[in-house]
Amino acid sequence: MSTEQQNTYNQSLETMYQKGVKNMYDNGIEHVPVKYILPAAERPNANAANSVPEVNLELPVIDLAELQGPNRSQVLESLAYACQNFGFFQLVNHGISEEVTSNMVDVGKRFFEMPFAEREKYMSADMSSPVRYGTSFNQTNDGVFCWRDFLKLVCHPLPDVLPLWPTSPLDFRQLGVTYAKETRSLFMMVVEAILESLGLKTDTDKKTEKYEDVDEVVGIKNEIENGSQLMVVNCYPACPQPDLTLGMPPHSDYGFLTLLLQDDVKGLQIQHRNKWVTVQPIPGSFVVNVGDHLEIFSNGRYKSVLHRVLVNSTKHRISVASLHSLPFTSTVRPSPKLITHTNPRLYKDTNFADFVAYLKTCDSKKKNFLESRKIEQTQ
Ligand SMILES: O=C(O)CCC(=O)C(=O)O
Numbered sequence: 588m589s590t591e592q593q594n595t596y597n598q599s600l601e602t603m604y605q606k607g608v609k610n611m612y613d614n615g616i617e618h619v620p621v622k623y624i625l626p627a628a629e630r631p632n633a634n635a636a637n638s639v640p641e642v643n644l645e646l647p648v649i650d651l652a653e654l655q656g657p658n659r660s661q662v663l664e665s666l667a668y669a670c671q672n673f674g675f676f677q678l679v680n681h682g683i684s685e686e687v688t689s690n691m692v693d694v695g696k697r698f699f700e701m702p703f704a705e706r707e708k709y710m711s712a713d714m715s716s717p718v719r720y721g722t723s724f725n726q727t728n729d730g731v732f733c734w735r736d737f738l739k740l741v742c743h744p745l746p747d748v749l750p751l752w753p754t755s756p757l758d759f760r761q762l763g764v765t766y767a768k769e770t771r772s773l774f775m776m777v778v779e780a781i782l783e784s785l786g787l788k789t790d791t792d793k794k795t796e797k798y799e800d801v802d803e804v805v806g807i808k809n810e811i812e813n814g815s816q817l818m819v820v821n822c823y824p825a826c827p828q829p830d831l832t833l834g835m836p837p838h839s840d841y842g843f844l845t846l847l848l849q850d851d852v853k854g855l856q857i858q859h860r861n862k863w864v865t866v867q868p869i870p871g872s873f874v875v876n877v878g879d880h881l882e883i884f885s886n887g888r889y890k891s892v893l894h895r896v897l898v899n900s901t902k903h904r905i906s907v908a909s910l911h912s913l914p915f916t917s918t919v920r921p922s923p924k925l926i927t928h929t930n931p932r933l934y935k936d937t938n939f940a941d942f943v944a945y946l947k948t949c950d951s952k953k954k955n956f957l958e959s960r961k962i963e964q965t966q
Contacts, residue, residue, distance in 0.1 A: 607722035607736040610703045612824035619828040623732050631863075631897050632830055644864035646857075646874075647673060651773075652680035654780055667784040670877050670885075674892030675857050675866070678777070678846075678873040683769045685871055691766040692850050695820035696905050697756045698738060709738065709753060714946070717741040717748045724836055725946065734826050734898045735834045742767040742816040742909075763818070770846050770909040771816055777844060777875060778811055778911075785885055787924060803924060807884070810913050811843065819908045823854060826898040834896030834904070839957055840878040841942055842912030847874040852904040858893040865897075879957045880913055883934040886921035891957055915939040934960045 588596065603611065604622050611620075627633060647669035654662045669676035698706070709720035712727060719739045723732040741748045745764065753759050782788075787804045823834040834854055849855065849868050856863045857876075866874055882891040898904070913919055920936045937960045945956050 604732055605722065605726065606703060606707070608734050608826075609699050609706075609736045609822055609824050612826075613703075617827050619734075619826065619831045623734060623832045625731055625832055629833075629836070630830060631833060644857075644859070644866065646866055647676045648869070648872075649676045649678050649875075650680045651678055651682065651776065654776075663780060663784040666780055670781065670784070670881075670889035672890075673857070673859060674877045674890040675894075676875055677866075677869050678773075678875050679869065679871070681773055681873060683773060683873075687762075687765055687769055688848055688871060690762045691907055692848065692905050694756055694759050694762045695738070695822070695907055696850075696903075698753065698759060698820065699736065699822040699905075701755060705755060706738075714943070718751045718753070724838070728947075731832075733835055734823060734829075734832050735896070736822045736824075738820045738822075740767075740818045740820075742771070742818050743814075766907070767816065767818055767909070770818075771911070773873075774816075774844060774846060774909070774911045775812065777846075778808070781844070781881070781889075782807070785888065785922070785925065787922065803922065807922070810917050811911070814843065814914050814917075815912045817842075817910045817912075819910065821896075821904075821906045821908065823896065823898050823904040823906075825901055825903055827900060829898045829900050832898065834898045835894075837893045837895045839891040839893055840876060840908075840910060841880070841956065842878040842910045843880040843884070844878055844911050845876050846909045846911070847876070847906055848909075849874065849906040850904060852899070852902045854896045854898065854904050855906070856895050856897060863895070878910070878912070879960075880919045882957060883919050883937060883960060884922055884925075886925040886930060887933045888925060912939075931964070933962055933964075935962055 600620070600622070604620070647665060649662060649666055649669065653659075666676070706720055709718050711719045711721075713719070717740070720737070721739070722736045723729045724735070726732070738753070740752055740763065745767065749760060749764065752763060782804060821834075826832060837858070847855070851868055851870065853865055853868055855866045855874065857866060876894070877889045877891050879891045881889050916939070918936050918938050921932050921934055926932045942956060945959065
């Protein structure tokens with residue numbers, strides 16, 4: 588092949604990769620292209636001793652209905668335990684109906700089943716675009732691509748962004764809006780419990796008790812209420828050689844909390860005691876995880892844990908992540924109540940601009956953003 592032919596060929600491959608993995612799958616791809624092959628040490632089965640069979644993982648289960656009853660204090664203890672030791676828990680009896688969750692997964696699936704020409708309308712290289720269809724983790728910077736396509740939707744404030752959301756499938760907006768509103772309310776309920784589990788009382792009537800933290804707590808709650816919500820519909824098509832690649836590389840989530848809805852195909856793994864363990868889907872539940880903001884706010888008490896996604900050779904997988912963060916203009920810092928002589932401040936102030944600047948330079952998010960916010964301890 589002449590150099591010119593080689594360049595044209597490379598260009599056409601690059602165009603194909605930018606269109607995403609669902610498009611490659613639909614065109615009958617039989618081997619994972621080199622662009623998706625991870626170095627041996629980063630593949631799913633690298634260091635097999637560091638991954639344990641799925642059955643070994645018992646992610647704590649939090650029953651939200653119990654939180655409203657006489658067992659609230661025990662549930663708060665379990666919540667604190669989960670956030671400290673796993674950074675993750677499964678949420679059941681959360682009050683969002685099966686109809687709303689299954690409709691969301693279904694309409695997400697139907698979005699990715701539409702012809703590429705229809706999905707392509709939402710492609711954008713602009714990271715701040717309110718609606719963005721794309722592939723891999725960060726397709727502008729990723730050296731090795733991962734086996735995922737996604738649709739990202741800014742959800743707040745809804746009236747501003749809704750006119751930009753996809754118009755097809757025809758019921759996408761209606762089902763997506765219901766889902767976004769219900770997950771936002773659920774998020775607020777979980778946050779309330781999390782603040783209480785950190786020893787920060789949240790009831791507004793505590794004001795009358797001259798509760799000393801109340802201003803701080805009301806402040807953080809207001810910020811959280813006005814915070815951003817981003818919904819990401821992830822599509823992981825079946826992959827001909829799943830051992831060579833990942834659906835998503837190890838990363839932690841930037842925001843305060845993530846509520847993840849997954850279909851019945853497993854794939855999510857979290858890092859626990861230096862091993863990768865698989866989260867078994869519990870039908871109808873949410874997987875909830877601590878994000879970087881909450882780790883910083885809790886001054887390191889609650890952990891924003893690395894997670895990744897495996898793909899498999901036979902089944903497509905759909906997940907819908909609802910990522911909740913403080914407003915883009917807020918500064919995130921440890922709660923003064925959680926800084927003590929024995930537990931000094933562990934993190935620098937941080938904001939969204941720091942994160943965007945970081946994203947522009949990194950190959951994949953990994954844990955480094957949070958690491959970069961840590962204050963070096965002198966002893
Ligand atoms: O698909 C999953 O199970 C995880 C998705 C995820 O980690 C994310 O959207 O950040």
